[in-house]
Every structure is written in structure tokens, then in C-alpha cells.
Amino acid sequence: MIKIWGRRSAYNVQKVLWTIGELGLAYQHIDASGSAGGLDQPDFLAMNPHGRIPVLVDDNLTVWESNSIVRYLCANYSRDHLWAEAPAKRSLAERWMDWELATLQPDFLDLFWGFYRTPEALRDQQKIQHASLRCQKHFALLDAHLAEQAFVAGDAFSMGDIPVATSLYRYFEMGTPTPEIPNVRRWYGALFERKAFREYIMTSFDELYARQTF
Ligand SMILES: N[C@@H](CCC(=O)N[C@@H](CS)C(=O)NCC(=O)O)C(=O)O
Numbered sequence: 001m002i003k004i005w006g007r008r009s010a011y012n013v014q015k016v017l018w019t020i021g022e023l024g025l026a027y028q029h030i031d032a033s034g035s036a037g038g039l040d041q042p043d044f045l046a047m048n049p050h051g052r053i054p055v056l057v058d059d060n061l062t063v064w065e066s067n068s069i070v071r072y073l074c075a076n077y078s079r080d081h082l083w084a085e086a087p088a089k090r091s092l093a094e095r096w097m098d099w100e101l102a103t104l105q106p107d108f109l110d111l112f113w114g115f116y117r118t119p120e121a122l123r124d125q126q127k128i129q130h131a132s133l134r135c136q137k138h139f140a141l142l143d144a145h146l147a148e149q150a151f152v153a154g155d156a157f158s159m160g161d162i163p164v165a166t167s168l169y170r171y172f173e174m175g176t177p178t179p180e181i182p183n184v185r186r187w188y189g190a191l192f193e194r195k196a197f198r199e200y201i202m203t204s205f206d207e208l209y210a211r212q213t214f
Contacts, residue, residue, distance in 0.1 A: 006053035021196025093160025146183035
């Protein structure tokens with residue numbers, strides 16, 4: 001059976017749990033990080049030398065890096081559905097996964113950590129404002145893309161939607177200003193129809209408020 005190590009409130013773990021939910025796979029969740037700790041333990045570091053979550057084990061295979069895990073699951077369990085077999089079609093999804101990791105996530109994490117995870121008295125307002133503007137620019141760009149199509153890689157939901165959309169619930173709910181992005185809102189509404197999105201992404205992240213550890 002597939003095993004997933006990680007904390008359910010962790011953004012990168014949620015991408016993987018959502019994917020597993022979409023694919024309807026049985027899995028075992030092993031709590032790691034947060035109150036469970038364990039990321040610095042030799043057993044864990046043997047699976048992921050970076051000491052980060054999520055980690056997936058499937059039979060003899062161990063995979064770390066959330067987007068790589070999403071790719072692996074879709075390639076192995078969802079051929080020609082969430083994973084497009086044709087490289088050209090697949091690239092439509094993959095570019096948004098890489099964009100999420102390289103461009104959106106660093107700015108989104110600066111905003112989430114700078115605002116939500118920092119106690120009010122310690123917040124650096126200038127840094128928050130800067131991160132907020134960068135996120136607004138990223139989401140406006142995504143909005144323009146979604147004006148042309150229903151999902152990031154075309155007319156159908158694919159693995160490309162998962163990493164980018166994992167940030168939406170927190171972005172809209174954490175209490176910072178968001179721009180007018182009607183196409184992103186429409187996409188968010190379509191994702192809300194998906195059971196696994198509601199189950200794994202639209203979950204409380206209160207435990208992270210003003211928490212600067214883990
Ligand atoms: N690029 C990595 C980042 C992994 C990462 O930084 N995970 C965070 C949780 S989202 C983590 O392990 N933080 C330490 C902790 O939770 O104790 C990925 O996408 O898997």
C-alpha cells in the first residue's frame with residue numbers, strides 16, 4: 001500500500017493527498033513534522049535526506065518533492081487522464097507545475113509566512129506588501145490564462161491544476177487583499193465541485209496562525 005509521511009496542514013503534503021483522493025487510491029498516512037516531529041531522525045533522513053515532507057513510499061520506491069510525487073502518482077495510476085501520454089499535451093500541465101514551484105510558491109510563502117505565520121507585533125509590513133503585490137501579479141497572469149480555458153492545461157482537469165490550486169484556499173481565506181480575478185474564482189468554483197479538493201485542501205489551517213515553528 002502507498003504510504004505518505006507528512007503533516008496534513010502542510011501545503012506540499014496537501015497536493016499529494018488531493019492527488020491520491022482524485023485517483024481513489026488506498027493509502028496509509030504517517031504523521032511527521034508538527035507535534036509528531038521526526039524529520040531529523042535517521043529513519044526519516046534515509047528516505048529523504050533533505051528532512052522535508054511529503055515523502056511517498058510505494059512498494060520499493062521512495063519519492064520526495066511534492067510535485068514529483070504528484071507526477072509519479074498520475075503517471076503510474078492515471079495514464080491518459082490526469083497524466084497526458086503525449087509529451088506536447090503533457091507539457092501544457094507541466095509548465096504550470098514548474099511555474100508553481102519556481103515562481104508562485106516562493107512569493108506565496110513569503111506572504112503566508114510574513115503575514116499569517118508571524119505574530120502581529122513582529123510582522124514586517126513592507127515585506128508583506130511586497131509579497132502581496134507579487135502574488136497579485138502572479139494570480140492576475142493566471143487569471144488571463146484561465147480566461148481562455150476552463151483548467152490550466154485545457155478543457156479538462158489535469159495534474160497541472162493540482163499544485164497551483166493548492167494555494168487558493170489559503171490565498172482567499174488568510175485575510176490579505178486579493179485582486180479581482182474572476183476567472184481564477186470560476187476555476188476555484190469548479191474545483192470546489194471535486195470531493196478530494198474539499199476534503200484535503202479546504203481544511204482549517206488555524207494551527208499555523210502566528211506559529212513560526214514547523
Ligand atoms: N519543495 C519541497 C518543499 C518541502 C517542504 O519544505 N515541506 C515543508 C512543509 S510544506 C516542510 O517539510 N517543513 C518542515 C516541517 O513541516 O517541519 C516539496 O515541494 O516537497
